[in-house]
Amino acid sequence: xxxxxxxxxxxxxxxxxxxxxxxxxxxxxxxxxxxxxxxxxxxxxxxxxxxxxxxxxxxxxxxxxxxxxxxxxxxxxxxxxxxxxxxxxxxxxxxxxxxxxxxxxxxxxxxxxxxxxxxxxxxxxxxxxxxxxxxxxxxxxxxxxxxxxxxxxxxxxxxxxxxxxxxxxxxxxxxxxxxxxxxxxxxxxxxxxxxxxxxxxxxxxxxxxxxxxxxxxxxxxxxxxxxxxxxxxxxxxxxxxxxxxxxxxxxxxxxxxxxxxxxxxxxxxxxxxxxxxxxxxxxxxxxxxxxxxxxxxxxxxxxxxxxxxxxxxxxxxxxxxxxxxxxxxxxxxx
Amino acid sequence: xxxxxxxxxxxxxxxxxxxxxxxxxxxxxxxxxxxxxxxxxxxxxxxxxxxxxxxxxxxxxxxxxxxxxxxxxxxxxxxxxxxxxxxxxxxxxxxxxxxxxxxxxxxxxxxxxxxxxxxxxxxxxxxxxxxxxxxxxxxxxxxxxxxxxxxxxxxxxxxxxxxxxxxxxxxxxxxxxxxxxxxxxxxxxxxxxxxxxxxxxxxxxxxxxxxxxxxxxxxxxxxxxxxxxxxxxxxxxxxxxxxxxxxxxxxxxxxxxxxxxxxxxxxxxxxxxxxxxxxxxxxxxxxxxxxxxxxxxxxxxxxxxxxxxxxxxxxxxxxxxxxxxxxxxxxxxx
Numbered sequence: 016x017x018x019x020x021x022x023x024x025x026x027x028x029x030x031x032x033x034x035x036x037x038x039x040x041x042x043x044x045x046x047x048x049x050x051x052x053x054x055x056x057x058x059x060x061x062x063x064x065x066x067x068x069x070x071x072x073x074x075x076x077x078x079x080x081x082x083x084x085x086x087x088x089x090x091x092x093x094x095x096x097x098x099x100x101x102x103x104x105x106x107x108x109x110x111x112x113x114x115x116x117x118x119x120x121x122x123x124x125x126x127x128x129x130x131x132x133x134x135x136x137x138x139x140x141x142x143x144x145x146x147x148x149x150x151x152x153x154x155x156x157x158x159x160x161x162x163x164x165x166x167x168x169x170x171x172x173x174x175x176x177x178x179x180x181x182x183x184x185x186x187x188x189x190x191x192x193x194x195x196x197x198x199x200x201x202x203x204x205x206x207x208x209x210x211x212x213x214x215x216x217x218x219x220x221x222x223x224x225x226x227x228x229x230x231x232x233x234x235x236x237x238x239x240x241x242x243x244x245x246x247x248x249x250x251x252x253x254x255x256x257x258x259x260x261x262x263x264x265x266x267x268x269x270x271x272x273x274x275x276x277x278x279x280x281x282x283x284x285x286x287x288x289x290x291x292x293x294x295x296x297x298x299x300x301x302x303x304x305x306x307x308x309x310x311x312x313x314x315x316x317x318x319x320x321x322x323x324x325x326x327x328x329x330x331x332x333x334x335x336x337x338x339x340x341x342x343x344x345x346x347x348x349x
Numbered sequence: 350x351x352x353x354x355x356x357x358x359x360x361x362x363x364x365x366x367x368x369x370x371x372x373x374x375x376x377x378x379x380x381x382x383x384x385x386x387x388x389x390x391x392x393x394x395x396x397x398x399x400x401x402x403x404x405x406x407x408x409x410x411x412x413x414x415x416x417x418x419x420x421x422x423x424x425x426x427x428x429x430x431x432x433x434x435x436x437x438x439x440x441x442x443x444x445x446x447x448x449x450x451x452x453x454x455x456x457x458x459x460x461x462x463x464x465x466x467x468x469x470x471x472x473x474x475x476x477x478x479x480x481x482x483x484x485x486x487x488x489x490x491x492x493x494x495x496x497x498x499x500x501x502x503x504x505x506x507x508x509x510x511x512x513x514x515x516x517x518x519x520x521x522x523x524x525x526x527x528x529x530x531x532x533x534x535x536x537x538x539x540x541x542x543x544x545x546x547x548x549x550x551x552x553x554x555x556x557x558x559x560x561x562x563x564x565x566x567x568x569x570x571x572x573x574x575x576x577x578x579x580x581x582x583x584x585x586x587x588x589x590x591x592x593x594x595x596x597x598x599x600x601x602x603x604x605x606x607x608x609x610x611x612x613x614x615x616x617x618x619x620x621x622x623x624x625x626x627x628x629x630x631x632x633x634x635x636x637x638x639x640x641x642x643x644x645x646x647x648x649x650x651x652x653x654x655x656x657x658x659x660x661x662x663x664x665x666x667x668x669x670x671x672x673x674x675x676x677x678x679x680x681x682x683x
Contacts, residue, residue, distance in 0.1 A: 136470035200361065295369075334537055339536075
């Protein structure tokens with residue numbers, strides 16, 4: 016059966032396009048609090064789980080050895096926009112481990128920030144792997160390898176010690192086996208595993224509550240979510256959805272999107288983890304879905320809830336900047 | 350009821366995302382030849398109907414008065430990529446009517462061609478309205494106004510003589526009333542009307558066969574489709590789907606995409622018009638859907654059909670250029 020329409024795209028008063036999807040909200044004990052659509056269907060979480068993938072950076076002792084603070088930890092959990100501050104911080108993280116951009120195996124692309132892209136081109140520059148939106152995560156992987164005495168070469172490949180650590184963390188936190196049959200390759204060349212959407216909601220509830228974690232993991236999870244909430248710009252970039260969501264309630268909302276319409280989030284004060292997947296892979300809809308879910312769960316704070324709903328109803332403008340439409344969450348999610 | 354899934358997005362061997370949609374194939378007499386999903390639902394055709402919107406440019410006598418050939422007519426039907434050849438041609442069309450870019454009311458955006466965008470920035474330039482993907486259509490509107498003695502100011506607005514001519518052509522060709530209740534504003538500021546998807550399939554079957562057209566309109570429709578098929582680069586740009594589709598069978602396939610996953614096409618030798626809409630608005634899926642439909646309708650030419658199916662199964666690459674997935678039309682459309 017098809018998942019319900021969760022977000023409509025209006026042009027004038029008419030629905031032009033519609034996005035279906037699924038939503039899972041769990042508490043740290045594994046209790047489903049709210050589910051829409053099929054939350055048992057396997058989903059590639061892509062970049063939405065970078066905070067879980069960053070646990071080894073802290074648990075290995077590398078983050079402390081290299082003196083990483085909130086900004087570096089946020090960048091290790093980031094899909095950044097390639098703005099100068101992101102690029103410089105990724106460079107400095109690598110330098111702490113005696114490495115440079117040539118060690119990165121994530122590939123190169125122009126900054127996803129249009130302003131940063133134009134500025135780079137105007138200055139006669141070209142992008143390198145530091146501009147890749149995943150360079151902070153990869154810098155974290157490389158620092159973990161060097162600090163742990165593991166040869167970093169091939170660190171992106173399934174079976175390499177680094178990816179085994181990442182898979183172990185993902186399996187433990189989500190409580191779900193990540194087998195070879197579930198594996199494919201992410202845009203930045205590391206493995207990504209398709210497991211039920213609800214696993215990620217449970218995983219982020221545990222990241223926020225530390226339910227069932229030992230003391231080291233509990234501390235590491237708290238440090239990572241706190242770092243992202245303290246430095247949202249370093250998790251994403253200027254004008255990005257995750258920055259708007261986390262700045263809407265500083266320290267109270269963690270949010271991280273991934274490619275193909277996935278979004279994970281956590282509300283520490285409620286002990287809840289959230290995972291959404293837009294069936295068709297549209298980020299605009301994944302962003303609106305998670306904003307609508309957060310607005311609903313945080314309804315007791317009316318001003319915050321209204322602000323989050325505003326983010327879920329993003330305007331669509333013509334090329335002269337006139338408002339000609341908007342996104343609109345449906346009753347199924349509102 | 351939900352429309353069927355027509356295109357799946359694979360990562361490795363697993364379906365990561367899925368696109369639903371509707372397909373209408375009609376002949377010039379108004380007979381449905383093939384329909385999938387709900388083809389009676391109103392759809393904004395956006396840029397997919399620019400060839401119909403360009404009829405007044407020829408019928409008013411402006412195209413002949415200004416000496417427009419295939420390239421100019423193709424550009425008047427285009428959503429171009431803002432490459433230098435597109436920009437220069439739009440400029441020269443305006444100059445024929447004694448105008449320059451300041452007359453354009455479509456708004457400005459950076460070239461949609463990434464290479465053109467970077468080259469413009471490297472040269473210290475900034476975009477103007479000529480880089481807008483719709484500048485050729487708007488140049489055609491302005492030439493029509495000037496030649497017809499109509500004040501061009503405000504030519505984008507509903508009720509202006511130019512948009513009345515466009516609406517008359519759309520209504521006559523699609524056989525469907527375009528009323529104020531169906532109207533919204535397109536990205537380039539002109540009106541767009543949501544009418545049943547099947548109307549556009551019928552419209553393009555008529556554009557290809559001239560069924561029911563008077564001799565002047567028959568000639569104008571043939572000239573426009575022929576111009577686009579002769580000069581596909583000027584309808585789109587380097588690496589674009591419509592260029593690949595039209596170059597797959599020179600002179601035998603007309604194809605034009607629009608925003609939000611709409612695609613129209615015609616196969617003159619079969620006398621058929623085609624319209625597809627991806628429910629969620631994804632261009633990647635609209636492109637794949639129309640390629641799959643063309644492959645099916647042209648199955649008698651096995652080599653061509655295989656080439657079109659190849660276009661429908663576009664590869665997805667990681668940032669290092671490794672193939673990590675692909676689009677795949679489903680059995681419902683294959």
